[in-house]
Amino acid sequence: MVRTRVAGRHFLQIPGPTNVPDRVLRAIDNPTMDHRGPAFGALGTEILANLRTIFQTAGSVVVYPASGTGAWEAALVNTLSPGDTVLMCRTGWFASLWKEMAERLSLKPVFVDTDWRRGADVVALGELLAKDKAHQIKAVCVVHNETSTGCTSRIDEVRAALDAAGHPALLMVDTISSLASMDYRHDAWRVDVTVAGSQKGLMLPPGLSFNAISDKALKAAETAKLPRSYWDWRPMLEANKTGYFPYTPGTNLLYGLNEALTMLLEEGLPNVFARHDRHAEATRRAVRTWGLEIQCAEPRHYSSSLTAVRVPEGHSADALRAAILDRFNMSLGNGLGILKDRVFRIGHLGDFGDLQLVGTLGGVEMGLRAAGVPHKSGGVQAALDYLAGNA
Numbered sequence: 001m002v003r004t005r006v007a008g009r010h011f012l013q014i015p016g017p018t019n020v021p022d023r024v025l026r027a028i029d030n031p032t033m034d035h036r037g038p039a040f041g042a043l044g045t046e047i048l049a050n051l052r053t054i055f056q057t058a059g060s061v062v063v064y065p066a067s068g069t070g071a072w073e074a075a076l077v078n079t080l081s082p083g084d085t086v087l088m089c090r091t092g093w094f095a096s097l098w099k100e101m102a103e104r105l106s107l108k109p110v111f112v113d114t115d116w117r118r119g120a121d122v123v124a125l126g127e128l129l130a131k132d133k134a135h136q137i138k139a140v141c142v143v144h145n146e147t148s149t150g151c152t153s154r155i156d157e158v159r160a161a162l163d164a165a166g167h168p169a170l171l172m173v174d175t176i177s178s179l180a181s182m183d184y185r186h187d188a189w190r191v192d193v194t195v196a197g198s199q200k201g202l203m204l205p206p207g208l209s210f211n212a213i214s215d216k217a218l219k220a221a222e223t224a225k226l227p228r229s230y231w232d233w234r235p236m237l238e239a240n241k242t243g244y245f246p247y248t249p250g251t252n253l254l255y256g257l258n259e260a261l262t263m264l265l266e267e268g269l270p271n272v273f274a275r276h277d278r279h280a281e282a283t284r285r286a287v288r289t290w291g292l293e294i295q296c297a298e299p300r301h302y303s304s305s306l307t308a309v310r311v312p313e314g315h316s317a318d319a320l321r322a323a324i325l326d327r328f329n330m331s332l333g334n335g336l337g338i339l340k341d342r343v344f345r346i347g348h349l350g351d352f353g354d355l356q357l358v359g360t361l362g363g364v365e366m367g368l369r370a371a372g373v374p375h376k377s378g379g380v381q382a383a384l385d386y387l388a389g390n391a
């Protein structure tokens with residue numbers, strides 16, 4: 001379909017990939033260098049050191065030239081053996097995909113359900129862990145920020161549930177849409193493998209993904225029996241000692257990563273997190289003023305990187321998104337799985353400031369009117385009032 005051009009910069013307000021800052025684009029736009037030459041080692045060493053700060057870990061972080069799905073697979077194949085039981089939490093679409101992957105890899109996932117309106121059920125997890133006296137469960141896998149629902153799981157509480165049960169299972173956490181947007185502490189929460197991707201809080205295009213790895217996970221990797229080759233941590237960690245990679249890295253994306261990490265550290269991680277919290281709160285105030293419902297029904301689990309908004313019964317979230325794209329040149333996230341056509345998702349993560357948020361919410365409010373979705377006006381004003389009063 002040929003669309004009439006709408007003037008002005010496109011608003012990419014899906015919850016990732018996010019808008020890539022010009023500084024990062026300029027960095028990517030450098031000539032590709034010899035990835036085995038002398039300059040590359042210094043670049044790799046700097047990136048790997050700064051990544052530790054972002055993951056809040058003193059341990060190793062590895063970088064794959066892959067989307068986030070690759071880093072999911074790396075987490076599982078490096079640590080587990082065929083037939084191992086893994087506890088997973090069905091918090092939404094992405095948790096379901098990770099579980100399907102575990103099945104395909106011949107693991108035995110036990111799925112702890114939610115209604116897709118809150119984070120992981122820590123009580124149910126704790127009960128299953130406490131019952132597992134034989135320690136058959138080898139890993140607990142949780143999506144920190146479920147991008148399909150805008151619900152966050154409390155990783156500190158999942159850690160506490162493992163500790164309370166005295167259970168030795170590995171803890172694996174997907175932070176693909178939370179890292180560098182929401183406070184996330186690999187070491188303090190004693191996470192064994194953290195999975196992340198480049199295209200959200202890290203403000204890069206898609207194409208890189210990450211595992212942060214605990215000593216316990218490294219030990220598990222010595223005896224894990226799932227087949228692994230490309231994803232094997234061992235040659236990667238060996239080459240990384242001098243800043244190099246065992247195969248051709250995504251050189252130009254690494255230039256961008258280096259710049260993005262510099263920008264995050266210039267802003268300061270606490271400020272990055274506070275900025276996302278503030279934009280999320282302003283968005284929720286707009287949504288409530290419109291009289292629409294936030295998909296996340298548990299305020300303790302609100303996401304700071306996106307807000308999923310339910311449309312009233314009898315209305316189509318996809319028609320609303322299409323109207324907003326056509327009229328205002330803005331992309332919003334669609335509903336996935338059981339939420340198809342029921343929600344639209346506003347991404348407010350990455351390189352994102354107050355004025356972009358106001359523009360985004362303005363586009364939504366005008367779109368609601370254009371698409372005939374019943375709502376009250378004043379959402380943008382509510383967000384403005386909050387932003388102005390909480391500079």
Ligand SMILES: Cc1ncc(COP(=O)(O)O)c(C=O)c1O
Pocket residue numbers: 016067068069070094143145146147148174175176177197206
């Ligand atoms: C929470 C979460 N996990 C996993 C994925 C899959 O990552 P990718 O599409 O980069 O493979 C996504 C993608 O949006 C995600 O949001």
